[in-house]
Amino acid sequence: MPIEVILPKVDMDMAAGTISRWLVKDGDRVRKGATIFEIETDKATMEVEAPGDGTIRQISAGEGTVVPVGVAVAFIFRDGEDADAIRLPAERPTPKHASTAPRGSTSIQIVEIPAAADSGKPRATPLARRLARARGIALATVEGSGPRGRIRAEDVQRYQSAPAEPAKVPPVSDLYDIVPIDNMRRTIAERLVLSKTTVPHFYLSAPCDMDKLLKLRQEINALASAEKISVNDFIIKALAMALQQVPAANATWTDAAILRHRTCDVSVAVAVEGGLFTPVLRAAETKSVGQISREIKDLSARAKTRKLLPSEFQGGTTTLSNLGMFGVDSFAAIINPPQATILAVGAATARPVVVGQEIKIATRMDCTLSCDHRVVDGALGATLLAAFRSFIEEPLRLLV
Amino acid sequence: MNAPIRELSYAQAIQEALAQAMEADPRVFLMGEDIGVYGGAFQVTGDLVHRFGADRVMDTPIAELGAAGVAVGAALAGCRPVFEFQFSDFSALALEQIVNQAAKIRFMLGGKVSVPLVMRFPAGSGTGAAAQHSQSLEAWLAHVPGLKVVQPSTPYDAKGLLIAAIEDPDPVMIFEHKLLYKIKGEVPAEPYRVPIGKAAIRRAGTSISIVATSIMVHRSLEAAEILAREGIDAEVIDLRTLRPLDRPTIIESVKKTGRLACVYEGVRTLGIGAEISALVAESEAFDYLDAPILRLGGAEAPIPYNPVLEKAAVPQTEDIVARVRDLLTNRI
């Protein structure tokens, strides 16, 4: 049997080697112990000796090739062995352990990081942070009594228990009546200020032909058993189905990511004494106009008596505000964050419109869609509005 | 009628432990420089040579590396040697046998042998012996897996930890502070063990956890008394064992107090305090920390000869008081 000439492991951390020079060629006679090739390593050149006497043949790795350790690179045939003997399958042991040394040239550099401006992040101890997080207190609102303004646990505790500094009450006067601000008013004030100052609003308007929808409604309401469906019920359904068709607009903004909601939950503005509520019709796109109508009646009634549960007016993926019954033609509404849209509809009125080359009379309703530009760009908003409009103008589509 | 409380000095407590261990187990013997008729540089071995003979209380030549290796070999071959370094500083000569041999032989041999070796190190500063005779090197050895490292702070613990160490099948390094040899404390007459790996709460408190070792336990307790008058209620924990550290005791204490100060004589940086601070920061006690962690340790200098400088080079009671006070009054 020919003797295998393997590429030997010559260094502690070596998985493969490069033959840098052959000192013999195919067919040369070699003696055991004579150098037959050299391996280049990081440290130096290592000589590899012939493992036996004979004729070296079947050199399979040339100079410059990288060969894994243990692989045969040639064979030495002893006298009498067939030079064309079957090439023995070279045992290819996979190198048992991959080297843990860094590979390749280590071009490790020094990175210069410019001095950071004060990030404005509050200094706070771990305990203070945990307490603040648990109590929903923003650290930025807590005053720290520690060195360099460090917020300690006791500062957070002090914040919690002290009443908010009461704003100065205006003095009594003949010129005005003082109306105290209740929770609802204050909440509306805070939320809408937040909305107007932080949400980049833009507005899209379009008129909707109402004739078909009004006729359909008339027919439905003429049915003996029916409860009366209002135009608004149709509008809610239309908005929900439009959002279902334009899901990218059925979204809310968070600092970490935009959430695309899987259902269209329409918050419906309901005026109550002293303010408004926005009860939410969940998954309105799946409900019939009749269901919507019944739900809205119930929610509105309870809104007016302030008997809504928080779960019934929190959330929502869009809002509908209808001031038509107050005679308003059109208006633009303020978005309820974190929602991305709010639709404001006015009264459906008969007006002269151009059809072909003629002037006809049609009943139209002006709709204005306010969009949060962080979530909804112009084209997207326009697509949504167009979808809504097409559900309103082809109302039979609401049934499908 | 109760027996009168019996007090021994720290050095006497160690001697008693050695004697009781040798009486109980013929495999136990002592090795060290001048531990025979001289009685040991700190008079710890005293008259043991007369009671047990020169074969069991062996004076070695001044050859720390070789002698430490002899102790390792004897431990491998069935003896239980207790090796005394005359000064902990000289252990640097023997690090090869302690770190490369004693600590690793069991592991390298696949768990088939144990090295039941005890080594004692008189350590610490305050005697004017200057830089090469005053070090606190316990952190060096506490860094080595395979060793156990303890630091008794009281005579009671000195005896109990030594007996536990001699009975332990693994190499145990005992760091004794020179200034503690003469302090007295209650020591029961019979043999007893203090468990290796358990810290002791020396004073319960609520304002801050002071984790201390060796002589710093005493200074921390003094500081705690002073601070108590100012309304600061310190909890003082005596670590007793450095490897392995009693993590649960430290963590529970910091969870309670929300503040931590580490007090030790070894050089302040890259030592015991770093380990305690890190283990607290990576544990659930992190959520309860309400102030920066303090470390009071040795100065970044060899121990000086001049007595004023020598004192200034390591934490004193006043230093502990001042720093803890600053922390609790919000100045840090």
Add this chain to the structure above:
Amino acid sequence: MNHPVAALRDAEVSNLRPFYKRFQAAELKQALRRMYLIRRFEEGAEDAYTRGLIHGTMHLSIGQEASAVGACMDLRKSDYITSTHRGHGHCIAKGAEPKLMFAEFFGKEEGYCRGRGGSMHIADVESGNLGANGIVAGGIPIAVGAALAIKKQQRDDVAVCFFGDGASNEGAFHEALNMAAIWTLPVIFVCENNKYGMSVSTERSMAVENVADRAASYRMPGAIVDGNRIEDVSEAVMEATTRARSGKGPTLIECKTYRIRGHSKSDRNRYRTKEEIEAWQAKDPIRHFETELVTRRILDESDVTTIRAEAEQEIADGIEFARNGTDPVATEVTRDVYTIDPMADPTT
């Protein structure tokens, strides 16, 4: 008659040197077998290493078989040896099984050290081998310590301490010999002087010409023997063990020998010549002993063939055994650091 050279006349028998008087034919065959085992073991380990099957490096003792086997021939199981980083030969000489050594080199649980030690820390505690040592001169004080234990336990065993010429320049050597002498301990220091530390020759690193010259500084007899002649080594060690067992203390024996291979697998042999290597190959210890045994008709050629074949088979079987061994589990990286672990893993 059982005597190996029964055919000789009485006069010739009484002229036999102590080595051939002391050991029976079976023991002599066993010694030759062990030398072959060592040689084939080293070659097998080397081959596996060059094929990338063994991690790390290794230090081969090819050419030093006589000092290893010769020194251990007269030892009991209860006698100790400490060894060096070049310790495969000592390990086999003291009775270790090659297959368990291979398993160790392959990092397997079945290895003598459960894969945790590798070549440089190979040990076989049950046979009295307290371990090879990765630190030059690391085992010398340990051997003295083992001898101290023997004396304390009033056993008449000995500790044989193997070390090289390089180790005799370490402080630990001097401290250990000094203590062995002042305490009259039963330790035999066997220096295998193969002329080189790693690459630096004894001429350049040692202040005296022979390691044995240092014995006088430590009040013990020093002997110089041809480390490639097993009978010379064995007789010197027998004298030393007799001294030690009868309480007369330590001896230093220097075996002049040579390692055919480089220091480790990374050695390029730049510091010595091919001529020097070939000159020592001509003094091959196995060929010498084999020739002696055949000449004295203790063995015949078929015995030799059998011994060689058996050694080769045992090595091949050992490698196969090792290959099929059990790999340790990564989560057990901290197993056996301690005998009693008072705390759970501190990283959890």
